[in-house]
Amino acid sequence: MTLSLPGFADPVADAQACFRAVLTAMSRPGTPQRITSPLTPPAPLGIAAAAVLLTLVDGDTSLYLADHFANAADWLRFHCGTDPSPDRTTAGFVLADSLPDLATLAQGSDEAPQDSATLLLPVESLTAGARFTLRGPGLQAPTPLAVTGLPPDFAARWAANHAQFPRGIDLILCAGDTLVALPRSLSLGEA
Amino acid sequence: MTALPPHVARQRWMSVLARATAADLADRLAACPALPDHIRLRGPESGLVMLRGRAGGAGSQFNLGEMTVTRCTVRNADGFVGHAYIQGRDHATAALAAALDAGLQDPARQPDLLRTVIEPLATAQAEQRAAQARRAAATKVEFFTMATMRS
Numbered sequence: 001m002t003l004s005l006p007g008f009a010d011p012v013a014d015a016q017a018c019f020r021a022v023l024t025a026m027s028r029p030g031t032p033q034r035i036t037s038p039l040t041p042p043a044p045l046g047i048a049a050a051a052v053l054l055t056l057v058d059g060d061t062s063l064y065l066a067d068h069f070a071n072a073a074d075w076l077r078f079h080c081g082t083d084p085s086p087d088r089t090t091a092g093f094v095l096a097d098s099l100p101d102l103a104t105l106a107q108g109s110d111e112a113p114q115d116s117a118t119l120l121l122p123v124e125s126l127t128a129g130a131r132f133t134l135r136g137p138g139l140q141a142p143t144p145l146a147v148t149g150l151p152p153d154f155a156a157r158w159a160a161n162h163a164q165f166p167r168g169i170d171l172i173l174c175a176g177d178t179l180v181a182l183p184r185s186l187s188l189g190e191a
Numbered sequence: 192m193t194a195l196p197p198h199v200a201r202q203r204w205m206s207v208l209a210r211a212t213a214a215d216l217a218d219r220l221a222a223c224p225a226l227p228d229h230i231r232l233r234g235p236e237s238g239l240v241m242l243r244g245r246a247g248g249a250g251s252q253f254n255l256g257e258m259t260v261t262r263c264t265v266r267n268a269d270g271f272v273g274h275a276y277i278q279g280r281d282h283a284t285a286a287l288a289a290a291l292d293a294g295l296q297d298p299a300r301q302p303d304l305l306r307t308v309i310e311p312l313a314t315a316q317a318e319q320r321a322a323q324a325r326r327a328a329a330t331k332v333e334f335f336t337m338a339t340m341r342s
Contacts, residue, residue: 003264003272006232078264079233 005042007054007079018055025181030134030143032126035177045072048174049095049120057082057093064091095120099151102161105169113166123149126175136186144191145180147173158188204295207313208288209277216287219308226294229267235282237261263289271296
């Protein structure tokens with residue numbers, strides 16, 4: 001595939017706006033954030049997932065791409081300046097097309113919890129589907145979240161991830177131009 | 192010029208384009224068919240590049256200093272992707288040089304562009320370098336007693 005699509009129209013301002021959106025999403029889990037910057041990522045990459053990668057990934061960051069997204073590898077290589085890593089277990093950022101076994105990703109350590117992976121997972125919808133209740137730092141009251149596209153045993157798998165705090169992965173769910181972040185500090189109940 | 196391998200020919204025209212000014216390029220371009228439309232994939236954007244130096248033939252590398260560089264990448268309507276890296280902050284030159292690099296990769300346009308844009312610019316740049324070298328050579332002092340650093 002040849003390189004054919006531009007990245008952010010205004011790289012500095014758009015990346016800052018996206019960074020702000022990710023920061024808000026992480027500090028207020030369950031609150032959907034929209035990416036408003038114009039962006040046409042290569043299929044099958046969605047706008048929110050592409051914007052997060054353009055913003056957070058650079059030459060010093062390791063990124064693992066699921067085979068499903070091989071079509072976007074050249075685009076990411078050019079605009080992020082990173083060569084996608086073949087090793088999912090050590091990558092700092094993982095872009096998956098279905099929820100992997102969370103324990104196989106980098107978990108960080110008690111001394112360096114920041115070494116864990118951030119998982120980007122495109123889902124079908126963040127407004128309808130399986131319902132969850134979120135509790136944890138950043139949330140005054142239990143907050144509802146509806147997701148289509150997560151496996152049925154997601155709550156149990158997330159509980160195992162949450163139990164290792166401060167270790168564990170952070171998850172960013174993306175649907176089109178909208179994203180919701182689930183930091184590892186979050187406890188999640190089925191509703 | 193026809194015997195050059197493709198990447199060497201491209202290195203040569205990219206280096207000529209990097210030394211030219213936007214006005215030079217626009218003047219030369221007026222004499223040949225218009226370049227196809229293009230979209231900008233990245234930039235033009237300016238940044239700093241660390242230049243590495245080496246003292247003598249056997250010295251180790253050190254950071255000489257930073258240099259302002261402007262880069263641009265375009266993709267033209269024929270599907271060719273052109274890159275430009277130029278010294279300084281002139282975005283117009285970088286955009287034009289990238290569009291020319293894309294056009295020059297097209298076998299149908301290459302001979303025309305080489306003849307009307309690259310070769311005259313290369314000749315002018317070589318003359319300029321020679322004139323500067325002559326002026327510098329007139330002030331050269333030879334230190335015959337100094338040993339060279341390479342032994």
